Amino acid sequence: MSVDASWYLTLAAVLFSIGVVGLLVRRNVIVMFMCVELMLNAANLTFVTFARALDDVGGQVAVFFVLVVAAAEVVVGLGIIVAIFRRRVGATADDAHVLKG
Amino acid sequence: MIGLESLRGLQGALLGAGGIVLPHIDYTAILPELILLGGMLLLLVVAALSPRRLATEFYATATVGIGIASLVASLVLWKDVVSHGPFTAVAKSLDIDGFAVLFLVLVSCVLIVAPMLAVGYLRREGIEGCEYYVLALISGSGAMFMASANDLVLVFLALEVLSLPLYVLAGFDRRRAASSEAAIKYFVLGAFSSAIFVYGIALTYGATGSTNLGQIAAFLARNVLTSNGVLLGGVALLLCGFAFKIAAVPFHMWSPDVYQGAPTPATGFMAALAKAGGFAALLRVFVTSFPTLRSSWQPVIWVVAILTLVLGASFAVVQRDIKRMLAYSSINHAGFILLGLQAATAQGVAASLYYLFIYAFLVLGSFAVVTLVAGRGDDQHDLSRYRGLARRQPVLAGSFTVLLIAQAGAPFTTGFFSKLYVLQAAVAAHSYALAAVAMGSAAIATFFYLRVVFLMYSGSAPVEAGVSPELVEPGAASLAAPALAMAAPSGQALASGLVAAGGAGVEPAWAKRSGGGSGASGEGDGAEPPGEATTGVPETPLSSSPWTVAGLGICVGATVLFGIWPEPIIEFARLATTIF
Numbered sequence: 001m002s003v004d005a006s007w008y009l010t011l012a013a014v015l016f017s018i019g020v021v022g023l024l025v026r027r028n029v030i031v032m033f034m035c036v037e038l039m040l041n042a043a044n045l046t047f048v049t050f051a052r053a054l055d056d057v058g059g060q061v062a063v064f065f066v067l068v069v070a071a072a073e074v075v076v077g078l079g080i081i082v083a084i085f086r087r088r089v090g091a092t093a094d095d096a097h098v099l100k101g
Numbered sequence: 102m103i104g105l106e107s108l109r110g111l112q113g114a115l116l117g118a119g120g121i122v123l124p125h126i127d128y129t130a131i132l133p134e135l136i137l138l139g140g141m142l143l144l145l146v147v148a149a150l151s152p153r154r155l156a157t158e159f160y161a162t163a164t165v166g167i168g169i170a171s172l173v174a175s176l177v178l179w180k181d182v183v184s185h186g187p188f189t190a191v192a193k194s195l196d197i198d199g200f201a202v203l204f205l206v207l208v209s210c211v212l213i214v215a216p217m218l219a220v221g222y223l224r225r226e227g228i229e230g231c232e233y234y235v236l237a238l239i240s241g242s243g244a245m246f247m248a249s250a251n252d253l254v255l256v257f258l259a260l261e262v263l264s265l266p267l268y269v270l271a272g273f274d275r276r277r278a279a280s281s282e283a284a285i286k287y288f289v290l291g292a293f294s295s296a297i298f299v300y301g302i303a304l305t306y307g308a309t310g311s312t313n314l315g316q317i318a319a320f321l322a323r324n325v326l327t328s329n330g331v332l333l334g335g336v337a338l339l340l341c342g343f344a345f346k347i348a349a350v351p352f353h354m355w356s357p358d359v360y361q362g363a364p365t366p367a368t369g370f371m372a373a374l375a376k377a378g379g380f381a382a383l384l385r386v387f388v389t390s391f392p393t394l395r396s397s398w399q400p401v402i403w404v405v406a407i408l409t410l411v412l413g414a415s416f417a418v419v420q421r422d423i424k425r426m427l428a429y430s431s432i433n434h435a436g437f438i439l440l441g442l443q444a445a446t447a448q449g450v451a452a453s454l455y456y457l458f459i460y461a462f463l464v465l466g467s468f469a470v471v472t473l474v475a476g477r478g479d480d481q482h483d484l485s486r487y488r489g490l491a492r493r494q495p496v497l498a499g500s501f502t503v504l505l506i507a508q509a510g511a512p513f514t515t516g517f518f519s520k521l522y523v524l525q526a527a528v529a530a531h532s533y534a535l536a537a538v539a540m541g542s543a544a545i546a547t548f549f550y551l552r553v554v555f556l557m558y559s560g561s562a563p564v565e566a567g568v569s570p571e572l573v574e575p576g577a578a579s580l581a582a583p584a585l586a587m588a589a590p591s592g593q594a595l596a597s598g599l600v601a602a603g604g605a606g607v608e609p610a611w612a613k614r615s616g617g618g619s620g621a622s623g624e625g626d627g628a629e630p631p632g633e634a635t636t637g638v639p640e641t642p643l644s645s646s647p648w649t650v651a652g653l654g655i656c657v658g659a660t661v662l663f664g665i666w667p668e669p670i671i672e673f674a675r676l677a678t679t680i681f
Contacts, residue, residue: 039296043303050307062254069261076265080272080284098279099358
């Protein structure tokens, strides 16, 4: 039994949209961060689907790079979040409101 | 002993079985990047192994040396490209052409100047160490790879190598709440734009079957896919990702906050480098890979450029904070650079390259002046700080004047030619409306640059007397009237804050504060409202650090020298445009 590639692409598009909407509406920095991960993984799913459809290994290799970058982003992002946590009680984006104009 | 030969044989057997061909890596083609990364590792190791804390000057010297080494390597590469023509390296994932080498030279120059401008700041704020320089070097290597990347996956990797250190640099001064906030804002929106960018790459890959820019262009030349939704969606998402990086208008919201909150030398570095890297990849991807889709993306760039030009200039006028004003002004500059992309001709790309090259020096120098005027604590960015600066520090005020009128596009500065060439390119490509809007925005921009110049050359220092609430001298009032009306509420708030601060005694506030121990002003609660009680921190004199004098001298000197004698850089940009 095989599932048509368009289903995977649709799933990826839905995941990506959930990530975008989540990032825009949620206020917890950690959750916003998870939404970014969701978007990156939606892109990964798209890469793998196309790689399979095109019978080309390049797309699957790209997934590894995206995974590595996502891990690096986690390191830097959590570092910044911890730096903020040490000054404040919670990780709510609206707490950071010194900069405006 | 296992011989090298048997290892080779084993390797050959393994590879032969799997059918994987390892690419030949031409190390001379990536020498500038290798110098930066190798130097960065060396700095880290030296910092870790040295028994006592090394002076920040040591790291700055090393970084400048690394920058000079990579500049030399880039110029050698330039000679190579000029004599033998452009070539691809590392399995066609890098394209070493004049375009790439121009950015290698530019990034090297930024890495030579930026450490000079950071030394005084790091010492003043007591955050010395190798970190600033290490992060700058990593970021620089990312910008270099971005300019020479010939594969969308490599563009993405380079974008991240460029951006991740910049997120950290924005939050570098952990004691200030504003710095951490700038870091988290930059990080969340940067990661968001990267994710959009990756999805764009995935869709483009699906539509064209490759991530290699050359193969994408070849595929699109063979097949007409103008109404392909997946491809157009991918290209649109790529454009969104780039627009975030260069702070073009629908995606510019992060830039004023990040510019304001980040440590000031880091802001200058970020503005120069992120813009150069972002535009390098944007120009290469759109002009070399998607020329057949030009009818689809050119109108979009047209709209983005107009919005960027107009909103950047208009919002800059109403800012009371010099860093926010410079942030919006840099958005306005991004609009000008987009003119060259919108033209999508060799002339347009050359004009954009020239603009990016001279803009790096302008913005580095401007933020260096802001660093000095901000004083210890790095939080005195209100425009009123600049009142009477010329009387207190004539050389500093003179330098800032040159940099500001160059940004405004005055003749005999590099800014004039940069604006002239992008406008020429736009007119040559028949984008008359766009050129007219650009001229209009330049007029608005001239107003807010000159306002700062007028402030510097008028009135007395705010630390000396009770400051009068009006912003400008009567002579300039007719020019400044609209901004005055808009800025009046905040000006009054500031004045009342001053009265409150100064009313306690005749002694200026800074005199008490400076006796209270070094580094104290930056600590404590970060929620202190700006413009209240801290107005008295004296600005750092220009003579306090020979490094800053040298760095600022380079920026101002280049601005004036190449403004009077523009041929070398123009010729460089023209020769570099070999991607057509």
